[in-house]
Amino acid sequence: MGKSTGHERSKTVNIERAIIVLFLTGSLVVPPPAATSAEKDTEIQAAQNIGLLWWPADPAQSMYSFSKDIDRCLTQHLLKAVPQFTLLRHETVQDMLYPLMEPGTQPENEHDFAALLRREDVRLRLADKGVRFLVAFSGSTRSEDWQGGIFCGGGYGGGGCLGFSWADKETALDAVLWDLADIDSPELAQASESGTSIMPAFLLPIPIPASTQAGACRELGQRISTIIKEKPDVQNIN
Amino acid sequence: MRARKRIGLRARPRSGRRVLAYWLVLIQVMSVASCTGTVEVPDSQEAVPLFRQIDAKVAKSFATKARLTEVETALFRAEVGAISVGRFDQAFDAMFTETTVAPNWPPWQRVDMNHVDGIVQLEEAIADIELGNDAGIPDLVQVTYKACLYDNRANVVQCWDSSASQAHKRNVGECLTDMSVCIGRQLEITVRDAVARMMVQIENDPVVRTWASQQATREARP
Numbered sequence: 001m002g003k004s005t006g007h008e009r010s011k012t013v014n015i016e017r018a019i020i021v022l023f024l025t026g027s028l029v030v031p032p033p034a035a036t037s038a039e040k041d042t043e044i045q046a047a048q049n050i051g052l053l054w055w056p057a058d059p060a061q062s063m064y065s066f067s068k069d070i071d072r073c074l075t076q077h078l079l080k081a082v083p084q085f086t087l088l089r090h091e092t093v094q095d096m097l098y099p100l101m102e103p104g105t106q107p108e109n110e111h112d113f114a115a116l117l118r119r120e121d122v123r124l125r126l127a128d129k130g131v132r133f134l135v136a137f138s139g140s141t142r143s144e145d146w147q148g149g150i151f152c153g154g155g156y157g158g159g160g161c162l163g164f165s166w167a168d169k170e171t172a173l174d175a176v177l178w179d180l181a182d183i184d185s186p187e188l189a190q191a192s193e194s195g196t197s198i199m200p201a202f203l204l205p206i207p208i209p210a211s212t213q214a215g216a217c218r219e220l221g222q223r224i225s226t227i228i229k230e231k232p233d234v235q236n237i238n
Numbered sequence: 239m240r241a242r243k244r245i246g247l248r249a250r251p252r253s254g255r256r257v258l259a260y261w262l263v264l265i266q267v268m269s270v271a272s273c274t275g276t277v278e279v280p281d282s283q284e285a286v287p288l289f290r291q292i293d294a295k296v297a298k299s300f301a302t303k304a305r306l307t308e309v310e311t312a313l314f315r316a317e318v319g320a321i322s323v324g325r326f327d328q329a330f331d332a333m334f335t336e337t338t339v340a341p342n343w344p345p346w347q348r349v350d351m352n353h354v355d356g357i358v359q360l361e362e363a364i365a366d367i368e369l370g371n372d373a374g375i376p377d378l379v380q381v382t383y384k385a386c387l388y389d390n391r392a393n394v395v396q397c398w399d400s401s402a403s404q405a406h407k408r409n410v411g412e413c414l415t416d417m418s419v420c421i422g423r424q425l426e427i428t429v430r431d432a433v434a435r436m437m438v439q440i441e442n443d444p445v446v447r448t449w450a451s452q453q454a455t456r457e458a459r460p
Binding site: 096100105 | 435
C-alpha cells in the first residue's frame with residue numbers, strides 16, 4: 001500500500017517536472033536574429049542599388065524559409081564586398097515589382113525575365129528605386145539517406161544507444177546577375193558545397209549537421225561581387 | 239520524529255513544485271487563450287501595382303458575400319473578405335485610368351451608371367484554412383476569387399477566376415507563441431499571389447482591351 005502511494009507520488013512529481021520542462025521549452029523559442037541597421041532597406045532612392053530576388057521561386061517551398069536564409073546571407077556578404085551599393089532584399093524587390101514576381105506570375109525562363117525587364121513600367125519602377133543590378137538567385141539543399149547504424153536498447157537497469165551514422169548533404173546555388181544598363185547579357189554565377197552530417201551515439205544519439213548552406217552562399221556572394229566589381233563604371237563608384 | 243521530519247522535508251519542495259507547475263499550466267492556458275483572435279494581414283501594399291492600364295473609367299464594386307468572407311478556426315478568425323477588398327481596391331485603381339466607387343445601396347444594377355464606362359466587381363472571395371500540427375502535417379491555406387467586368391448597362395463583358403494555395407510545414411516551436419501570426423503570414427502570401435494571378439490574367443485579356451477601345455471610340459464619336 002505504502003509502495004503504491006510512493007509510485008503515485010513519483011508519477012505526480014514526474015508529471016510536474018514534465019510540465020515545467022514543456023513550459024520552458026515552449027517559452028524559450030529563440031527568435032530569429034533581427035536585421036542589423038545596415039541590412040535594412042534604407043535609402044532606397046540612392047543612385048546605385050542591388051536588388052536580390054529569389055527566382056524562380058518554388059511555390060511548394062513552405063513560407064520560403066530557404067530563400068530567406070540565402071537572401072540574408074547574400075545581403076550580408078555583398079554589403080561587405082561592394083559597400084558602395086545599397087542592398088534591397090527579396091521582399092522589397094518583390095513588392096516593388098508586384099504583381100509580376102509572385103509564385104504564380106513570375107517569368108518562367110530567362111527569356112521571359114529579360115522581356116519583363118524591358119517593360120517600360122518595370123524599367124521606370126526599378127530606375128525610380130535606383131536599382132542598377134538585379135541578382136536572381138535560386139537553389140536547394142539535397143540530403144542523402146543516413147548510412148551506418150545506431151542500435152538502441154533498454155532494460156530494467158537502464159538503456160542507451162551505440163553506433164555511428166552519417167549522411168551526405170549538398171547545397172547548390174545559382175544566380176543570374178542582370179545589369180539594368182545592359183539587359184541583353186545577363187551573367188551566371190554558381191556555387192555548391194557538400195558536407196557530411198554525422199550522428200555518433202554513445203548512450204544518446206547526437207546529430208551534428210553539416211553546414212553546407214553558409215559555405216555555398218559565401219562562395220556565390222564572392223562570385224557575384226567579383227562580376228560587379230569588374231564592371232568598368234562600377235570601379236569608379238566610391 | 240525523524241520520520242515525520244523526513245516527510246516534512248520532502249513535502250515542502252514537492253508542494254512548491256506542484257504550485258509552480260499549476261501556475262505554469264495556468265500561464266500556458268492563458269497564453270493559448272490570448273492567441274485566439276483575428277489574424278492580422280496587411281490589406282494593401284506600399285508600391286502601386288505594375289499594370290498596363292486599361293483606358294476606361296470604371297466604378298469599383300465589392301459584392302457583399304465577397305466582402306464578408308471569414309474563416310473561423312478553433313484558434314482564430316481570419317477576415318479574408320476585408321483583406322481581399324483592400325487588395326483589390328488597390329489593384330482596380332492600378333488597372334484602369336479612372337476609378338470611382340459604385341453605390342452599395344441601391345445596388346448599382348438599379349442605378350443609372352452612364353457616368354462610367356463599366357463596373358468592375360469582386361464577386362466572390364472563398365478561403366479555406368486547414369490547420370496542421372507540429373508533427374509534420376502542414377497548414378493549408380487556399381484562396382479563390384471571382385471578378386467580373388460589366389458595361390454600364392450591367393451586361394457582363396468578361397469574368398475571371400484565380401486561386402492560390404500555400405502548404406506550410408511548421409518548424410519545431412515556430413507557431414507555438416502565436417498561431418494567428420504564423421497563419422497570417424501564410425494567408426498574406428496566398429492572398430497576394432491570388433490577386434496577382436487575377437491582375438496578370440486581366441492585363442493579358444484581349445477582350446477587355448477591345449472593350450476599352452470600343453468605349454474610347456464611342457466617346458470620341460460626336
